[in-house]
Amino acid sequence: MPQTIDRASNEMTGFDIDYRLLRADGSVKYLHVLASALEPSSSDLEFVGTVTDVTERKLAEEACVEVKRI
Numbered sequence: 452m453p454q455t456i457d458r459a460s461n462e463m464t465g466f467d468i469d470y471r472l473l474r475a476d477g478s479v480k481y482l483h484v485l486a487s488a489l490e491p492s493s494s495d496l497e498f499v500g501t502v503t504d505v506t507e508r509k510l511a512e513e514a515c516v517e518v519k520r521i
Contacts, residue, residue, distance in 0.1 A: 460496050463488045469505065481509040 459466045465487035472480040486500030 456498075459486070459488060459498070463491075463496065465498070465500070469509070479506070480504060481506045 455466050455468050458464075465485070467485050468483075470482045470484055472482055474480060481504070483503045483505045484500065485503075486498040489497045489499055491497070
């Protein structure tokens with residue numbers, strides 16, 4: 452994800468990405484991040500967006516892929 456943010460910062464664009472997060476307890480969360488770059492009013496670039504937990508959707512997709520393999 453750092454490369455995605457760097458590219459969006461350099462190009463002053465937004466991004467739309469799914470991100471896999473490994474938590475300290477070993478569990479996995481999947482996040483969907485959607486952000487847009489704001490017109491800079493200073494030298495700092497800002498993003499506005501949303502972060503959505505899509506773990507259940509990703510696990511369901513993985514389960515469907517496993518069923519298709521069988």
